[in-house]
Amino acid sequence: MKDINPAGWSDTDARGINDSGQIVGFGINPQGQEHGFILTPIIPYKASVQPPINADGSSIFNASRGVVPVKFTLIQNGTQTCALPPATISATRTAGGTVGAIDEASYLSPADNGSNFRIDANACQYVYNLEASELGVGIYRVDITINGSVVGSGSFALK
């Protein structure tokens, strides 16, 4: 159970909910007046990994290849959006070698700005050039984080 009181409202009372999860009710609004309201669920961001990394995790790259382009598209409220908020990458080794989170310095390439994804506005994609040569053989997961929440992941192997 959780309090979902809209910011600034009080004494709210819910009367109905539709099949989309919208809730109708009334309460004291931030201006101190009792008004009706509708609460509409905000569907969180969901990012989908894009080629060359296969969504099913089947991609295998040569570590010696150098850079693995990590690309994500973003979906909100069920549709792909080109309004891409800032996002960061994190990488984890899930098999082979030492398993666990990997320091940014190990995958940073000269084209990158720290762990920040570059936004390709034309392709409506996030792009990060992951430097693979230092990572070594293993299986890796890359996560994309927006507003502190991981909203998508991709997995691949290095050989």
Add this chain to the structure above:
Amino acid sequence: MAWKESSKTAPFEKREGMRHPKSLQVCLPPAIWPNDFVSQIASLKSRLSTRKKYVPPLMRHVPELKVKGPSNEKNDDRLARGMLGLLAAASTCFAQQYAVTDLGTLGGIYSVAYHLNNRGDAVGYSQITGSAVYDAFLYSNGIMTDLGTLGGSGSQALGINNTGQVVGLSYTTGNNPFNGAGIGHAFIYSGGVMTDLGTLGGTLTSSAYAINDAGQVVGSAETTGNTAVHAFLYSGGVMTDLGALDLGSGSYNDSVATAINTGGQAAGYSFNGFLTHAFLYSGGIMTDLGTLGGQTGFAFGINNRGDVVGFSQTTGNAFNHAFLYSGGVMTDLGTLGGTYSEGFGINDLGEVVGGHTPQATRLFMPSSTVAE
């Protein structure tokens, strides 16, 4: 209060002095209902204070034709209101965030919204410009429209279906909302026209609570001779008396139908002046859903699976708890850190909304707490 106040003839109650609830949402994934939720509720209950404190039963669910604004409320009511907020009880929806839309008003300072359809259209009532009168509204695509009245001053919209038809109650021609002499009738608003549904033969009030996508309307109406108020089903232009439960010795047997689903099943409550029991009307039969152990039980919502929600006094008649009636079983949904809870609406996913009251202090159940 201008609306008829007799408990015998109308299910309308004063708002003044009534405690108001917090909103409650219960998100129930059908696959894990009820065992998972029951265990969650049991866990939650074990953490709650057992201190007893009398809280007047909430009657705000009962429509009233408001002709006075919030400034007429008693101070203690205002205090109670100030303590309250919006809550969601969640198993699967604990992380859900919402965008809030303030529906505004018809020009006055006050509005109340009671129902919405799957298109997101909402209905309720609002104070109109420069007047103490409240009119039914339809809120659609960001615009609040005054639905007018049946000729008198004041109306309320209580239900809307997925085709945009609205039902409620309105003063009829010639009534004065300021002297308590008003008579209200059930209406249906369709295609821009508000139509009086009449009564079950009585000369006093009727009220329409809900309408399904087939245009079937349920509510309550005065019967011939004004001997009773009975739940009605209005279908194909004909208003049918659904009768009332026989609750044994009482001063009368009245009933109100408050909700109807696509299949024509209706929910409501029946009362005899002493007992009130929730009912499910299905296939021509009104079934007594009983209570959670106390003297009163009310049903206010039904979904297309036939699940019914409402609230009931628990054993000892202490406090109302929200209930879900599903598959022939009435389950106590418990409370959320407070003394009582009430269920009003349920969708086809089994998600329940309603209200509840907090404990005197909320420090034990801060708003950010996810109780599972």
